[in-house]
Amino acid sequence: MASKLLRNTIHRMLGLVPKNPNPNFPPKRLIAPTCEALSARLYSDVARPVSIDPSLPEKPPIDNGTTVDRKNLNKGSTSSLNEAELAKFAAIAETWWDAEGPFKPLHVMNPTRLTFIRSTLCRHFRKNPYCARPLEGLKIVDVGCGGGILSEPLARMGATVTGVDAVEKNIKIARLHADLDPLTSAIEYRCTTAEKLVEEHKEFDAVIALEVIEHVADPAEFCKSLAALTVSDGATVISTINRSMRSYATAIIAAEYLLHWLPKGTHQWSSFLTPEELVLILQRASITAQEMAGFVYNPLTGRWSLSDDISVNFIAFGTKN
Numbered sequence: 328m329a330s331k332l333l334r335n336t337i338h339r340m341l342g343l344v345p346k347n348p349n350p351n352f353p354p355k356r357l358i359a360p361t362c363e364a365l366s367a368r369l370y371s372d373v374a375r376p377v378s379i380d381p382s383l384p385e386k387p388p389i390d391n392g393t394t395v396d397r398k399n400l401n402k403g404s405t406s407s408l409n410e411a412e413l414a415k416f417a418a419i420a421e422t423w424w425d426a427e428g429p430f431k432p433l434h435v436m437n438p439t440r441l442t443f444i445r446s447t448l449c450r451h452f453r454k455n456p457y458c459a460r461p462l463e464g465l466k467i468v469d470v471g472c473g474g475g476i477l478s479e480p481l482a483r484m485g486a487t488v489t490g491v492d493a494v495e496k497n498i499k500i501a502r503l504h505a506d507l508d509p510l511t512s513a514i515e516y517r518c519t520t521a522e523k524l525v526e527e528h529k530e531f532d533a534v535i536a537l538e539v540i541e542h543v544a545d546p547a548e549f550c551k552s553l554a555a556l557t558v559s560d561g562a563t564v565i566s567t568i569n570r571s572m573r574s575y576a577t578a579i580i581a582a583e584y585l586l587h588w589l590p591k592g593t594h595q596w597s598s599f600l601t602p603e604e605l606v607l608i609l610q611r612a613s614i615t616a617q618e619m620a621g622f623v624y625n626p627l628t629g630r631w632s633l634s635d636d637i638s639v640n641f642i643a644f645g646t647k648n
């Protein structure tokens with residue numbers, strides 16, 4: 328079974344099989360599905376496949392003080408926190424800006440993610456994507472900002488950026504790094520959660536959470552918080568990993584165990600969402616998915632590009648109803 332998966336993965340990486348077996352999916356403009364079967368699956372934890380990664384701890388480790396201080400938060404304002412996931416990020420916080428370190432995949436993916444964000448936000452907010460500061464005038468929150476890999480280019484593109492992360496160490500690193508450049512030193516970094524910002528009645532033109540939803544305790548609640556932070560007709564952008572056989576082979580087996588791009592245990596396959604599930608929970612949070620794209624990796628160039636293939640990494644743009 329494992330060797331078959333590996334063979335298929337290598338075949339796909341070499342382009343020996345079609346990248347998207349279903350040419351009609353995803354449509355360029357996505358119509359959110361309303362299928363009740365999807366909702367039953369999504370809202371039942373029992374229906375989620377069990378974890379197939381034996382290296383992950385069964386119980387969350389004790390909070391070592393590196394994460395957001397729960398004592399200062401009201402009940403309910405920490406609902407997205409998954410301590411075991413946060414501990415993984417706290418352990419490697421010093422490496423955020425090491426372009427060859429554990430966050431290398433995010434650094435390498437960043438230009439492609441920014442292409443999607445710039446084009447969708449500029450189209451939605453009627454801004455010129457070709458000018459030097461295309462996001463000028465937009466208030467954006469980067470939820471789960473980590474060391475600021477995304478917050479910084481957003482600020483350089485003219486946005487007024489708030490970066491929040493539940494890991495205090497991440498926020499310290501992000502602040503230190505942003506202060507090195509006058510163009511990014513105005514970013515407001517805070518160690519907090521999306522739900523805490525909702526309690527503070529904060530609102531943003533665009534709410535962005537890249538590669539975070541697969542690490543939160545409750546994706547549906549998390550999306551509700553993202554929606555509550557978004558102004559009416561504002562934008563929400565989420566990227567994550569599809570729960571597909573391909574993602575198990577590439578994002579876990581290849582990336583963590585064969586290529587060592589990510590520390591082992593970074594991802595739990597069972598925590599991934601399919602695009603349909605993401606569209607559905609966004610819809611239930613009053614966000615209509617408008618556009619979706621996949622990220623595909625070219626092993627020959629070492630680069631990522633946007634694609635219709637959403638079978639592994641994908642990004643969705645939605646608007647608040």
Ligand SMILES: C[S@@+](CC[C@H](N)C(=O)[O-])C[C@H]1O[C@@H](n2cnc3c(N)ncnc32)[C@H](O)[C@@H]1O
Nearest residue numbers: 407408416471472473476492493494537538539
């Ligand atoms: C894979 S990193 C992504 C970082 C950044 N968004 C990027 O793509 O460059 C996930 C980040 O989400 C943060 N995180 C996880 N759960 C969170 C939560 N409930 N609230 C805020 N941040 C969270 C982690 O601390 C970590 O920095």
Ligand SMILES: [Mg+2]
Nearest residue numbers: 538539541594
């Ligand atoms: Mg991830």
